[in-house]
Amino acid sequence: MKPSKQESIILDVSEETAVRTAIAEAIQEFGQVHILVNNAGIYRGNDFVTSQSAEWKQTFDINILGSMYPTHAVLPHMIENNYGRIVNIGSVAGVYGISYFVDYSASKGAIISFTKALARVVADKGITVNCISPGSIEVKGRENTMTDFSYVGRAGTPEELANAVLFAASEEASYMTGQNIIVDGCRKKL
Numbered sequence: 491m492k493p494s495k496q497e498s499i500i501l502d503v504s505e506e507t508a509v510r511t512a513i514a515e516a517i518q519e520f521g522q523v524h525i526l527v528n529n530a531g532i533y534r535g536n537d538f539v540t541s542q543s544a545e546w547k548q549t550f551d552i553n554i555l556g557s558m559y560p561t562h563a564v565l566p567h568m569i570e571n572n573y574g575r576i577v578n579i580g581s582v583a584g585v586y587g588i589s590y591f592v593d594y595s596a597s598k599g600a601i602i603s604f605t606k607a608l609a610r611v612v613a614d615k616g617i618t619v620n621c622i623s624p625g626s627i628e629v630k631g632r633e634n635t636m637t638d639f640s641y642v643g644r645a646g647t648p649e650e651l652a653n654a655v656l657f658a659a660s661e662e663a664s665y666m667t668g669q670n671i672i673v674d675g676c677r678k679k680l
Contacts, residue, residue: 609668625674
């Protein structure tokens with residue numbers, strides 16, 4: 491059953507109170523939350539040696555806590571309904587580590603571990619938790635210079651990434667949990 495209306499809310503996912511309020515309002519408005527996709531993230535290329543701790547903290551606040559806050563807020567509702575699909579967006583940086591994205595790589599590695607650990611906690615409660623880790627994905631208005639990293643010779647499309655997320659959130663994936671699905675055109679090198 492689809493909700494009769496759709497809404498979008500703009501908020502800072504690193505602000506716990508704002509996230510909890512938004513989740514509570516969504517449950518009140520629509521009655522149920524079946525699927526949560528944690529997709530907010532920030533990255534910036536930097537030289538770790540000269541980077542500042544304020545940058546790392548912002549990356550961790552958004553990339554890790556920005557996924558943990560909404561998950562924690564929606565879990566009691568999903569547990570009560572004995573159903574839920576949680577899809578976290580990781581990155582190949584969290585799998586392989588990328589030298590000019592040290593803090594980003596660490597944060598996405600944490601998301602992958604968070605996914606695997608949480609899947610164990612809620613597996614018997616009708617909830618699956620999976621992670622999709624994209625490689626280079628096209629962004630409208632931005633040139634993609636990383637196509638030589640992919641065996642298929644191009645960046646992925648937003649639709650290809652979305653299809654992986656849709657699968658992880660679907661009934662067809664009901665026997666899959668705690669997985670990190672890499673969507674990167676078969677990475678050759680970093």
